[in-house]
Amino acid sequence: xxxxxxxxCFIDTLYPRVGMAMVKVxxxxxxxxxxxxxQTCCGQPPxxxxxxxxxxxxxxxxxxxxxxxxxxxxxSGSCGAMFKKFYPELFQGKPEEKEAAxxxxxxxxxxxxxxxxxxxxxxxxxxxxxxxxxxxxxxxRELGTKQAPRDLLRAVKGLELIEMKEAExxxxxxxxxxxxxxxxxxxxAEVKCNSILETEVEYVVSNDSSCLMQIQGYLDRNSPxxxxxxxxxxxxxxx
Amino acid sequence: MSESAIDPxxxxxxxxxxxxxxxxxRAFVRKALGGYKTTRAKTESAFTDWEQARxxxxxxKYEGVNHLDTILTQFETNFTARGGKVFWASNSQxxxxxxxxxxxxxxxxxxxxxxxxxxxxxxxxxxLEEKGYGVIxxxxxxxxxxxxxxxxxxxxxxxxxxxxxxxxxxxxxxxxSAKTDSPEELTMIARRFMRRHYLEADMGISGANFIIADTGxxxxxxxxxxxxxxxxxxxxxxxxxxxxKVLPRLADLALFLxxxxxxxxxxxxTCYNSMxxxxxxxGESDGPEEFHVVLLDNHRTRLLAxxxxxxxxxxxxxxxxxxxxxxFKNIGGHAYGTTYQGPIGSxxxxxxxxxxxxxxxxxxxxxxxxxxxxxxxxxDIHHHLLHNRxxxxxxxxxxxxxxxxxxxxxxxxxxxxxxxxxxxxxxxQKLHPIVxxxxxxxxxxxxxxxxxxxxxxxxxxAWMKARKEGRK
Numbered sequence: 001x002x003x004x005x006x007x008x009c010f011i012d013t014l015y016p017r018v019g020m021a022m023v024k025v026x027x028x029x030x031x032x033x034x035x036x037x038x039q040t041c042c043g044q045p046p047x048x049x050x051x052x053x054x055x056x057x058x059x060x061x062x063x064x065x066x067x068x069x070x071x072x073x074x075x076s077g078s079c080g081a082m083f084k085k086f087y088p089e090l091f092q093g094k095p096e097e098k099e100a101a102x103x104x105x106x107x108x109x110x111x112x113x114x115x116x117x118x119x120x121x122x123x124x125x126x127x128x129x130x131x132x133x134x135x136x137x138x139x140x141r142e143l144g145t146k147q148a149p150r151d152l153l154r155a156v157k158g159l160e161l162i163e164m165k166e167a168e169x170x171x172x173x174x175x176x177x178x179x180x181x182x183x184x185x186x187x188x189a190e191v192k193c194n195s196i197l198e199t200e201v202e203y204v205v206s207n208d209s210s211c212l213m214q215i216q217g218y219l220d221r222n223s224p225x226x227x228x229x230x231x232x233x234x235x236x237x238x239x
Numbered sequence: 240m241s242e243s244a245i246d247p248x249x250x251x252x253x254x255x256x257x258x259x260x261x262x263x264x265r266a267f268v269r270k271a272l273g274g275y276k277t278t279r280a281k282t283e284s285a286f287t288d289w290e291q292a293r294x295x296x297x298x299x300k301y302e303g304v305n306h307l308d309t310i311l312t313q314f315e316t317n318f319t320a321r322g323g324k325v326f327w328a329s330n331s332q333x334x335x336x337x338x339x340x341x342x343x344x345x346x347x348x349x350x351x352x353x354x355x356x357x358x359x360x361x362x363x364x365x366x367l368e369e370k371g372y373g374v375i376x377x378x379x380x381x382x383x384x385x386x387x388x389x390x391x392x393x394x395x396x397x398x399x400x401x402x403x404x405x406x407x408x409x410x411x412x413x414x415x416s417a418k419t420d421s422p423e424e425l426t427m428i429a430r431r432f433m434r435r436h437y438l439e440a441d442m443g444i445s446g447a448n449f450i451i452a453d454t455g456x457x458x459x460x461x462x463x464x465x466x467x468x469x470x471x472x473x474x475x476x477x478x479x480x481x482x483x484k485v486l487p488r489l490a491d492l493a494l495f496l497x498x499x500x501x502x503x504x505x506x507x508x509t510c511y512n513s514m515x516x517x518x519x520x521x522g523e524s525d526g527p528e529e530f531h532v533v534l535l536d537n538h539r540t541r542l543l544a545x546x547x548x549x550x551x552x553x554x555x556x557x558x559x560x561x562x563x564x565x566x567f568k569n570i571g572g573h574a575y576g577t578t579y580q581g582p583i584g585s586x587x588x589x590x591x592x593x594x595x596x597x598x599x600x601x602x603x604x605x606x607x608x609x610x611x612x613x614x615x616x617x618x619d620i621h622h623h624l625l626h627n628r629x630x631x632x633x634x635x636x637x638x639x640x641x642x643x644x645x646x647x648x649x650x651x652x653x654x655x656x657x658x659x660x661x662x663x664x665x666x667x668q669k670l671h672p673i674v675x676x677x678x679x680x681x682x683x684x685x686x687x688x689x690x691x692x693x694x695x696x697x698x699x700x701a702w703m704k705a706r707k708e709g710r711k
Binding site: 007009011012013014015016017018019020023035037038039040041043045046048049050051052054055057058061137140141142168169170172173174175177178179180181182183184185186187188189191213214216217218220221 | 252255256259260265269565566568569570602603604605606607608609611612625628629630631632633636640641644645647648651652654657661664682684685687688689690691692694695697698699700702703704
């Protein structure tokens with residue numbers, strides 16, 4: 001299968017290793033990885049801030065890059081939800097409405113794609129360590145991805161998955177919310193990180209790097225012990 | 240923290256600064272709501288199919304809310320046929336005037352109330368007290384908040400933020416009771432104090448959980464029995480009810496009573512469920528001589544006029560969205576500065592009190608969607624927060640934000656410029672420590688409390704490009 005990767009801007013610049021891990025995993029499974037050039041942002045920041053005209057400007061170009069793609073797999077549940085769920089709303093009644101519907105239909109979040117579309121859970125990965133999984137809200141509630149990442153992690157050799165308390169509670173990132181309401185966002189991060197610390201894991205894994213930026217950012221400043229955050233693709237690419 | 244001279248957004252930020260720093264209170268509130276999810280999950284499983292029940296409830300509320308014109312008049316016809324009186328109040332002033340008028344006309348001296356958020360909404364107590372009427376709240380939580388001269392913290396659990404010792408100290412100070420650590424004793428103190436007032440009161444004021452159109456009744460559900468006493472004893476009763484509380488049929492209660500209890504407290508059913516069909520009829524031994532229902536619009540019709548967010552009128556005020564909201568749990572109920580706190584409050588308040596003044600509540604959300612997931616009547620709560628943001632900016636964009644996002648869009652649509660920028664950015668980041676966390680730090684909102692990841696010298700796109708070229 002020819003799989004087109006959608007690597008959102010912040011992963012492109014801050015966490016390129018996530019994209020590299022996705023390429024590795026998909027190629028290992030024998031798929032051809034396509035990366036349409038010129039990708040920038042999905043438009044979520046202006047969209048969530050209420051500036052839908054500006055969001056449409058960005059989204060419309062981004063959408064056109066994937067016109068010929070067979071399948072689009074996103075590195076982030078949140079940006080993936082933009083493609084899958086919010087583009088159709090953003091372009092409702094606009095000339096691009098049909099194109100948005102087409103993109104939505106062929107868009108997948110990475111872990112869900114592996115499990116539900118490809119039917120794979122065991123990727124032959126090996127990762128030694130205690131891990132807890134944080135559900136990114138967009139992946140969980142907009143896309144309904146809950147079981148897939150857990151199934152994938154459980155199949156990794158050497159990995160012990162320990163569920164934290166309230167894994168489904170938001171980490172407090174929320175895009176521009178994190179800087180517009182830093183006091184609330186940080187309080188939420190504190191609660192989340194305390195749940196993580198209680199599990200005594202060494203790693204926190206998620207299918208959304210934006211949540212991990214929040215969690216790692218808070219832990220690095222406040223945690224009594226070192227905990228490393230990893231995108232699920234990085235774990236699945238380990239050998 | 241409610242009414243203030245400074246604008247609601249500034250007040251909100253200031254209050255949230257204080258409440259989020261209060262780790263002790265936050266932990267207390269979180270613990271109080273901690274058991275909710277598990278209890279509720281157990282109750283949900285008593286439904287044959289909870290998701291179907293939600294669908295059904297949503298459909299029934301849709302029917303009611305979209306036929307208010309006929310359904311409310313059907314209620315009025317049936318209710319007045321048995322001697323009840325219905326007053327249509329288009330705003331809070333009209334509702335207050337009607338109730339104050341009744342008090343004057345009927346020679347009312349003292350009033351006992353059961354829990355009614357509509358009364359908070361129209362600031363009824365203040366209006367009654369100003370005219371010299373004695374008013375006593377009979378719901379324990381509301382009573383405590385009344386003594387504390389503080390608005391409810393949560394529209395279902397008004398004093399959930401208070402610890403036992405604080406309540407004891409409050410009782411000691413306000414009604415002279417002895418210090419105690421026992422919740423039972425605290426309840427008894429309040430009960431002994433209230434009993435006298437039930438007997439003295441000429442007027443009872445309540446809200447209603449449901450207006451039932453086909454039989455012309457109101458339904459009140461509660462756990463303390465105080466609403467029953469409030470409705471039964473005084474000679475005049477007034478129920479102040481929002482027009483959205485309609486259910487087409489009495490039979491609908493079979494779904495809505497357990498659903499409200501499940502969503503609200505995780506109970507199968509609340510302890511007391513009463514239906515009132517009007518004043519005391521001939522041959523009946525008790526009940527009020529007069530029964531008035533005040534149907535309150537107070538800008539609910541503005542929500543009705545918005546097809547996108549009309550489903551917010553489906554709300555049965557169970558409070559489930561507050562109970563699961565990480566924002567509510569961390570900032571607490573008072574920071575909102577609204578009658579209706581939490582996610583649903585953030586959705587409806589801009590419609591009730593003005594979008595521009597209250598849009599910040601829609602912004603103060605990570606849009607995590609826990610509220611929508613918990614809502615028994617399937618209101619699309621967190622997406623409406625998103626819609627409020629859009630509507631606010633469409634109506635009145637903030638010039639510098641508009642400029643910022645236009646610039647953002649311009650740049651994001653120029654991939655070459657974007658590549659150049661992300662090549663320079665890691666070098667720029669090396670200069671960041673000079674201003675890090677200070678007022679000059681452009682990332683201050685983040686860096687004051689959190690670290691930033693280091694930018695990689697090679698982006699994924701650059702890596703991919705090099706890889707492709709290497710293959711050629």
